[in-house]
Amino acid sequence: MPDLPYRRIAIAGGSRGIGAALALALAGPGRELWLCARDGPPLEETARACRDKGAQVRCHSCDLSQPGAAAAWLDEMGEGRAPDLLIVAVGIFGGRPDGAVVTPEAVMRQVIAVNLTGALALAEAGALRMRCAGRGQIVLLGSLAARDPLPDAPAYSASKAGLACYARALRADLAGSGVGVLLVEPGHVETRQTAQHQGALPLLMSPPAAAERILRALDRGRSSMAFPRRAVLALWLLDLLPAAWRAAVLARHRFSVHNLAPPAPPVARGPGGED
């Protein structure tokens, strides 16, 4: 893993999956990790593992799709303090259930509220604080679904396309401010998200392998990256095909989604979880 210069690191979605793998990869002496998610127990479990590696960890349970939640979380760092690195790995998957024709409206609304509205609100709150500090790095977790929209998860694809567009706007807005923006567009990574995906998962990758690629991209100062490379290449080739051939290939990758009910609303808590 590259030795990155960040000390105060905030990871939204740091309780599981890619966010937790990033937290573990970044944990070590001298590092302050601020982790947030809705569900408390997995958050505490990841925090414990990070503390075992020598990091100081603070957990915060909140629903980032709620107005004001993102700013309230970052405010816990203290007046005038900003994270050196903010990773927006928050996200939910949703789509067409088995036997249904469309994605339920409630699922679509929830996906947009978390993946787009919640992610943007957090990135804005982070960017504001970093801009004042004159430095910082934001990482946004998009998806290859933004490049090749999924007919069985249209709202998810739209949320990630929106996030990709936002990343470009934010990067341009922050140019010269000392704050960088990295957009990460992964293919399939073995997490709760892929467990909901009922269908083929080509080129499935482990969360630590995904985290390693993301940290390497940060080390290289990249502003966008997508992986795995073979999936990126396959999508590029697919785009060259006549529409009917492309549709025939994509038809073999249709899937359904086991949509999850949202967890119970987090209990409001003040600053806590410090080791």
Ligand SMILES: NC(=O)c1ccc[n+]([C@@H]2O[C@H](COP(=O)([O-])OP(=O)(O)OC[C@H]3O[C@@H](n4cnc5c(N)ncnc54)[C@H](OP(=O)(O)O)[C@@H]3O)[C@@H](O)[C@H]2O)c1
């Ligand atoms: N896995 C893949 O194949 C894949 C591919 C491309 C892109 N991505 C993207 O990568 C990111 C991480 O996904 P993952 O695969 O690691 O999924 P995951 O294992 O389900 O983790 C998602 C994280 O986000 C948190 N979260 C979800 N909704 C939240 C909310 N409203 N407020 C606060 N925290 C919330 C979850 O905790 P709680 O549920 O406890 O809140 C969890 O910590 C997502 O943006 C996802 O769309 C994943």
